[in-house]
Structures are given as structure tokens and as C-alpha cells.
Amino acid sequence: MRFHPVILAGGRGERFWPLSRRARPKQLLPLLSDRPMVADTLERLRGLASPKDAWIITSRELRTAVRVAVPSVPRERVIGEPVGKNTAPAVALAAWWLRGMGADAVAVILPSDHRVEPASRFREDLAAAGRVALERRAIVVLGIPPTRPDTGYGYIEAGDPVAAGSEFRGVVAFREKPDAETAVRYVEDGRHLWNAGIFVFAPEVMLEEIRTHAPDIAALLSDLPERPGRGTDAALERYYAAAPWISIDYAVMERTRRAVVARAGFAWDDLGSWAALESQGAKDAHGNVVHGRALLEDSSGVIAYSDGGLVAGIGVKDLVIVHTGDVTLVCPRDRAQEVRALVERIKKEKDADALL
């Protein structure tokens, strides 16, 4: 079994403003370690997959920055989308270029900006999913046992085990982000898992399902060169111009009969806002989480993030404080999700370009 990681790294990451900017969105930030998150994502696979076998699909704008962030990935495998069309066209593209890699080839689609712990368990789960994907010609989606009735995630309803005693189950349905009441029910019934956007499959199986369920995308693939390289950009322009904007969940997973869901054994977080850093990294005796440098006097529950400078706090509680060279952000931890709205407001300012 040989894993071919396909890392989706096209996000804009406005929720981590002011650290995230157009030129440096979340997946390029060192939120979890001293490395950009996309490099953490690759590092997490060490022992399971080689960076030489990895693909990264990002935006054309970010392609160079991504290549710098993960120099071990061959540069022709860092694909720059001329325009984002959600995940289905990207997954189709990867499956296309991964076809013919041999009977032991397994593709794994991975978001580039999530927290996953511990990495060892993550690799075990992927290895098990890869075996099932090959044995059953299945598309395995990893489902995360929910720890709270989150209304910000999509859910997967698991059905019966694929075999007696198996941890792998059929998929009853993919569920959109639920309302609060429904989310509580999902968590209570024990059948619903968070959809973390992690898919494991043999490339040919995915291609087949795309041909069946997304023939408009499949029809565009044969126009692509056999392998990416010089001159691929023009073909990608045509492909992305013609492809519909659609997620792989909607285009394929909700329709295919080959979907199988695995119950993940690792902890997962999509790091949706600054507040998510609370669950990450070392805390001091007062529950403060510091990334970079901070001096906090008589302060507790502070999430302090500095990209080189110093965050100094006196007598502050439960705040997010972010320092960059040209912006300071301060907000209560429980309002960190409002950063996106602030970014929308900034977009209307006349010097928005300097701030975003």
C-alpha cells in the first residue's frame, strides 16, 4: 500500500486576521508549531507517506509561498488553481493524475489547516482506511466522534458495519450544518460523526464515481496533460474555467454507493477561530496560551499570539490578543468568531488592501 497525500490548501483563512492575510492565509501560518500548518499536515504523515508522493492543491496566488513552505514536495505537484471551484474539481484532478499508479496506490484527501492529535493514531486510522478502500473498492471518509453539538460542522450519519464486528460502516447520509436542536440530537444518537473532509480511496475508484455522478467534470479531465509540468497552466485555466463550483461531498459522496465511514480515534479541530488555540499548546498556571512572546501580569485565560513582537498584558482575562507589526487585535475569547465580520468591514475601508 502506497499513500499519495493530496493536501487541499486553497483557503483564505479570514478568521485568523490580522495574522492571516491574502498572501498568508491560515494554512501558511505557524498556528500549531513553528512551521506553517500545511507543513505540519505533511509532517503528520511521516512514516505513512513520503513528501515525494504528496500533492498540494492551492491557489495560483499562493503557489510559490506553498512551495517555499513545503520544499520537500516536488514543485510540479504543487498545483495552483487559477480560480477556486470548491473541492470536487480538485479531487477529480488529483484522481486523474494519480490513475495508473498501481494496484496498491491509495489517495488521501486532507485539509491543510486542521489540528489532529495524536499523529500516530491518525496514521493508524489512515492505514486501516486505506486497507478497506483497496479491499472493498470503497471511498472511506473519516468521521470524528462529536464532543459537542457544534452547528458549524457537517455531519455524516453512519449505518451498519460493512462486515460483522467491523469499525467501518456504510453511510446513511451526509448532513449539512445543523441547527442547534438537530445538532444536540445528532450528538445524542451516537450515529452522527463530524465530517472533517478526509477521504481515502484508490484513484481509479474515485475516477469511476466521478464519471458516474459528475460526468461534467469527468469530461474535462481528458483535456489535461498526462502529468503536470511546464505548460500545465494553460490546461488548468481551461479546466477550472469550465468546471462547476461544487464540493466532492455533494458531487460524489452523497450519491455514490461506495462511501464507507470510519470512526476516527484521533482528536480533531478545524481551528475555526483564534479561540480554538485554547485547546492547543501549553498553558501557564493561569490558563494563558502563548504563541510567540508575551508578558502577562495577573492575567488569566488569555490567548496571546505574536508574530515576532511582544504581547504585554496587565490584569486582563479571557481575551484574544494578537500582535503583528501593523495591527493589534483584541477581543474576548468567546467573540473570536466575529473577526470574520470585522474583516468584512475592513474590506470596505479605502486602504483595505494594506490590511487584508
Added chain:
Amino acid sequence: MRFHPVILAGGRGERFWPLSRRARPKQLLPLLSDRPMVADTLERLRGLASPKDAWIITSRELRTAVRVAVPSVPRERVIGEPVGKNTAPAVALAAWWLRGMGADAVAVILPSDHRVEPASRFREDLAAAGRVALERRAIVVLGIPPTRPDTGYGYIEAGDPVAAGSEFRGVVAFREKPDAETAVRYVEDGRHLWNAGIFVFAPEVMLEEIRTHAPDIAALLSDLPERPGRGTDAALERYYAAAPWISIDYAVMERTRRAVVARAGFAWDDLGSWAALESQGAKDAHGNVVHGRALLEDSSGVIAYSDGGLVAGIGVKDLVIVHTGDVTLVCPRDRAQEVRALVERIKKEKDADALL
């Protein structure tokens, strides 16, 4: 009557960290306007005194920066003290160099980093004080009617009017910073005024009093050149090395019989901390005071100061938020005085030099 302002600008201003640094203490910061405070101090005298007649006594370290900040003051009149010895040696020096300026010469000693409003009333009070100083050969100290029992200021106890109906009174005593109980009594008895460090006198009168009450300092003056200029530095080295560390209040004012106190008609604040900016400048509808650029969503009572970048706040209340390129400071307004303690802590850090 011709005024010769002598502006004392040697302070270190740790209370406005992280904006204030060794190389840029409070008097060089644009806290009250877009100009450094020392330039505001000079501007406030417009119409009463010419910058050509002004003297500024600062530290040798800051001399160049002060000259840049107030280019209208002749450069040889910006004196750099090789070492700070409190105010008496500086005042003596100024009186020495201002002697022989004529019978209408009036020196006015001014701190460089206080808020004074309105400037028109300030000038009227100084003009009146100047007349009394010449007529009575008095050293007039301006006393500020206290608005609260502040324990951070020195007080002047006023005595009887110098003449029937006069606003000028004799000085009973200079009082050190009082305890809380005493401060309340001072405010209630109506006889005590805040000592703002503003003195008005004929240079020869001050020289005479220095000779009488501080003969050790007086003895050093004759070693100084007739006028400051090239080659003065060596003489200043000797003068400051030999001079005692002593305030003019203690060396002269508490002892002389020529002290007269005037009740000031202007509002005054020594800007002792970031919180003092609250009483200054325009507030938005939510009581936020912004210097520089800020975006404050659902926030109130915030003092936001940026030296070029942006302060962004969401849902924050009654905080001081300061952004500089390499430091962010956040603290509740009512704890802004603790910044000094934080600076003391930073002094013990191994890269203190980069932060102070």
C-alpha cells in the same frame, strides 16, 4: 516684559511604555497632538514668548532628538545634561545664563510633558505671574486648584494675599506627596494647591536665592562659560559631576522668603499614565478615545493608541490598547499605572534593551 521659557525635558517617561522608550520618552511623544509634547509646550507659549528666547534642558542622550523636535529653538540653547541631578542644578544653570538679560527679563520654568488647557488662560496666568515677579522680586509658583485628593502630586499651602485683593499669596509650605487622608484634608481646606513645577522669576532673583540657600550649587556656576556654545560640554561635565542631586523646590523654594503662589486658572494634568488620555481629545459615541487608527466594534471606554498601525477591537470595554511595531500592550484603564511595574520587570529580561 520679555519671557525666557526654560523647558525641562529630561524625563524618561516609563509610564507610557511601550510607546515611550529610552530613546523616545514621554516628552518626545505626540500624546496630545500630532507634535511631540515638548513642541506642544513651546507652541502653547505662542504670543507670550518666542522660541528664539527658549531654552530646553534635556539629557545628553536626547539632545539631538529634542533639537529635531523643536527646530525653532536655537541649537546652543538645547542643553544636554550629562547626568540628571533633579531640577535645582538645571534651574541654576538657566538663571546663570539668563542673568544680565535686562530688567524686563522673566524666566519661566516649565515641565515639557504636561497637559495644560486652555493655552490662552495659561498665557494670561504666566503674564500676571511675570508682572508680580518683577514688581515684587518674587519667585512665583503656579498652584493648580486640586480637583481630587490625588496622592501622586506635591501640594503648596497658600497663605495670605501679598496685597489686599490680590490673587497672589505667600507660601506657607511646600508639601510632599500626602497620604490619602491628608490629601482629602488638603482638598477640603481650600488652601492647598497642586505643585505643577511651573516657576516664574527674574533670573537675578533666582540666582540670589541660590547663592543664599544653595551655595554649593552657586559656587559651581562661575566655572561655566559666559554663554553656551561649542566647548560647553566639558564645563557641563564638571558642573553636573559636582552638583548635588536636589530639586529646586527643596533647594530654594521651601527656604526662600520670596516665594509667592498664584492660583492657576487653567486645567492641568501631568499625564501620569495612559489612563490620563481619557480626559483628552475627542471621544466617539461610546466613550472611546483614539489616537492613530482604530476599528472598534461594540466597544466602549477604550483608550486606543497606535503609532502607525491599526488597533482592532471587538466587544472590549474600558481597556487601554497600545500598538507599536514591536509591542502590543493591553490593560484595564484603571490599572494603567501598573505599566511602570511591568517596565521594571522587563528591565530584568535578557533582551530588555530591545524593549525599553
